[in-house]
Amino acid sequence: MTGRLYGVGLGPGDPSLMTLRAAEVIAQADVVAYHSARHGRSLARSIAARHIREDHIEELLKYPITVETTDHPGGYRGALNDFYEEAAARLAAHLDAGRTVAVLAEGDPLFYGSYQHMHKRLAHRYETEVVPGVTSVSAAAARLGEPLCEAEEVLTIIPGTLPEEELTARLASTDSAVVMKLGRTFPTVRRALERAGRLEDARYVERATMAGERTAPLGEVDAESVPYFSVAVLPSRVDAEPVDRRAAGGEVVVVGTGPAGPLWLTPESRGALASADDLVGYTTYLERVPLRAGQRRHGSDNKVESERAVFALDLARRGRRVAVVSGGDPGVFAMATAVLEAASAEPYADVPVRVLPGVTAANAAAAKAGAPLGHDYATISLSDRLKPWDVIAGRLRAAAEADLVLALYNPGSRSRTWQVGQARDLLVELRSPKTPVVVARDVGGPEESVRIVALADLDPAEVDMRTLLLVGSSQTQVVRRGSGQEIAWTPRRYPED
Structure with missing residues (x-):
């Protein structure tokens, strides 16, 4: 009779945040396995240390590489794939011998965790249970003491290893976000937040619930000091303190929504709509935009384009960030011309105006x-x-x-x-x-x-x-x-x- 495989989530670092089920599984296991970098020190083992007995069989699954280059013929991915196959074979030998194997994982086993590579190779062959754990996302939000997402807000989890353009697009288009895997990616993530217009809202959390924990406004963090175990957080916008932009001045962004609903919106346009203080537009087009707490809507008839443009520019002169909502592409028989015509005359010549393209009909x-x-x-x-x-x-x-x-x-x-x-x-x-x-x-x-x-x-x-x-x-x-x-x-x- 074969043994049973467990993927055990240990939470974000504080041993007291392990679940009772995680402690029970470790206590009952014959084999405790955990991953580490080449230095051999395992954070997962240190979290669970009080539950590991002297008679436990311990399996250290040491990565051959982390971020460095390799001469493996299959490259970085090939080297890791060989490692995962070898590690899974080692665990399978215990399972075939009838031993219960608990694979430890920081956070949650199936959330950016090393355990998932064992799960994909073994779960279809052996009886398996995954014990969920508190993720670093929840720990970071708790340490900040700020809501992560509320009501209809969308939370996006993003690996910081994405290209800068992709990071920028995803950060611009979401309500709330957590960017994982900082460390060496921090400068790229910071630039993406700034390009997306979200740096002012971004928070930094390092080693949440662990020794050396640190939180700060992300814009104030020195890139040289950022370790891998840190995240960037964009908290909920609901009930956020309004930003007084009168000193810096407001702006008008003319946004094209495409021919129909949200599927036709670009990430940049979605972000501009989400971050606006005021939405101005033909009522039919405004109805395509999700309602957001604290955001003002100013709908009007389709035949008052000039008046709508002047109204938007007046709001921007008072320090408001205004999105003029247009169907299709705003520059094709739509609102961009009306706004730019009005903005070319006094007293609006100094009001910043941007036009964001949309899918035209x-x-x-x-x-x-x-x-x-x-x-x-x-x-x-x-x-x-x-x-x-x-x-x-x-x-x-x-x-x-x-x-x-x-x-x-x-x-x-x-x-x-x-x-x-x-x-x-x-x-x-x-x-x-x-x-x-x-x-x-x-x-x-x-x-x-x-x-x-x-x-x-x-x-x-x-x-x-x-x-x-x-x-x-x-x-x-x-x-x-x-x-x-x-x-x-x-x-x-x-x-x-």
């Missing part, structure tokens, strides 16, 4: 249909509310004569019902009536519909303000694939005369 619709924008294309709004129809017709004619694919925004609404028909009739004079047209409605939304029709068959009655039209060029192809799906694509090569 043309690109979203094209991706759903295939690749109709694969070659040169023109983007034209059919709305004659801000420019005369004669201008629109002239641009349609010029683009059609140039054989460009057309992305037609704002094709129709309840008050504009004839423009689509006029555009279709004009284009039929210059292009084949069989030219493919992608009719994309509510892309990314619950009523999404993407169809491909011939230009002559385009029905204006099926087009509304939530619809975007992509009119192909003479080269645009429509193919029905084996699954029955119909796709449109425009070749990147243009035929020679």
Whole structure:
């Protein structure tokens, strides 16, 4: 009869934070195993020392390398994989002999722990129990005495070993975060926090619950003093003390939310929305943004763009951090122009303004249909509310004569019902009536519909303000694939005369 395998979580370092179950398992085990670096000292063993008996068989699983280079033919990963295989074989020999094996793990065994490599190799072969432990994440939050996340906030656990760009994106887009594995990664993590605009909120916790424990604002920590057993923490934003930015001045960030909901948001945009004091925008677009405690919302009608821009700039002059929420990409028939136009005049010339890109409707619709924008294309709004129809017709004619694919925004609404028909009739004079047209409605939304029709068959009655039209060029192809799906694509090569 084979023995039983235990993965025993020991908590963050203080032996008194071990669970009763962890102590029971160690007491009943025949073999106690633990990992260490090449120096042979095991933190896990030191935590559990009072529970280890003289008659315990001890298995020290010593890593051949930690962060240094290796001449192993498989590189760093290959060297570690060989070590894990050898260590698992040593434990399997005890289990096959009927001995109970307890593998000690700091924190929780399945949370960035060494035990998990034994678990993956042995748990399917032997009866196994994992004893959870208090993680360093919970210990750090407890030592800071600050809530980690509350209500609908999202907590992100991030290894500091990620590339700086990835760290920055994840830190910008989350509510709360804990960055693990600092030490040599600390300078990169600090830069990422600063680039994400979160350094001011970041806290540092070193050796939580252990001797030598230290906490501090992360921005004040000397990189040379940071050990591996430390974490960076972004606590909950709920009920955080408001920051008075009047001395430094506020700012306006124009944020593109993409064509629909959160799946279309970039990490940078998500972070700007989360960190804003005020959200300003068309009410429909504001509803796409999650509610956050302490954040003010200022919704308005879709036809007051100039007034909305001035309102946002006035808030920023009073030291507020303002996000102007725009659908799609804010620079494509959206709010960026209105904000920048107002910001170019007195008294707003000194108010900082940033524009963050979003997925525009043309690109979203094209991706759903295939690749109709694969070659040169023109983007034209059919709305004659801000420019005369004669201008629109002239641009349609010029683009059609140039054989460009057309992305037609704002094709129709309840008050504009004839423009689509006029555009279709004009284009039929210059292009084949069989030219493919992608009719994309509510892309990314619950009523999404993407169809491909011939230009002559385009029905204006099926087009509304939530619809975007992509009119192909003479080269645009429509193919029905084996699954029955119909796709449109425009070749990147243009035929020679």
